[in-house]
Amino acid sequence: MRITQALLGEHGAIYPLLDLIERTTASSDLEELKIRAGCLRSALGSHANLEDELLVPAIRSFLPPPALAGDGAPAPTDHEVIDSGLSRVLSSLQVDEARQSLLDTVAETRKHFLKEETIIFQLAARELSQESQEQLGAEWARRRGVRLS
Numbered sequence: 100m101r102i103t104q105a106l107l108g109e110h111g112a113i114y115p116l117l118d119l120i121e122r123t124t125a126s127s128d129l130e131e132l133k134i135r136a137g138c139l140r141s142a143l144g145s146h147a148n149l150e151d152e153l154l155v156p157a158i159r160s161f162l163p164p165p166a167l168a169g170d171g172a173p174a175p176t177d178h179e180v181i182d183s184g185l186s187r188v189l190s191s192l193q194v195d196e197a198r199q200s201l202l203d204t205v206a207e208t209r210k211h212f213l214k215e216e217t218i219i220f221q222l223a224a225r226e227l228s229q230e231s232q233e234q235l236g237a238e239w240a241r242r243r244g245v246r247l248s
């Protein structure tokens with residue numbers, strides 16, 4: 100199995116969690132919002148780490164240079180923006196602020212997934228040899244504890 104197939108499958112498994120959060124945020128109290136943000140952070144954090152450690156190094160030379168912030172330092176990556184959004188929910192003292200941060204972070208996650216599905220993963224499928232895509236897929240399975248055969 101190729102690495103991009105594995106990562107696409109992870110997106111597929113995370114979408115129902117995004118749907119659940121969008122459906123329930125308006126009626127959730129602060130504690131419930133934080134529980135959902137914690138679940139999302141667990142799912143997205145491990146997914147993002149696998150992308151950053153397995154896929155990104157293999158395709159870095161095909162990606163544009165990292166964007167710069169106003170002060171010339173590297174701008175935060177999508178993964179960092181999403182993680183700080185979830186941190187804001189987890190440290191929030193006000194329910195309205197937590198709700199807005201959680202919904203903004205879900206929207207940011209959907210935008211990021213779409214970019215990966217329509218641009219980044221397709222670039223990887225085009226530029227990497229089938230053998231290296233399958234080696235990365237095998238490493239993904241080892242790290243996730245999934246048996247491929």
Ligand SMILES: [Fe+2]
Nearest residue numbers: 147150211215
């Ligand atoms: Fe990602």
Ligand SMILES: [Fe+2]
Nearest residue numbers: 106150212215
């Ligand atoms: Fe992803």
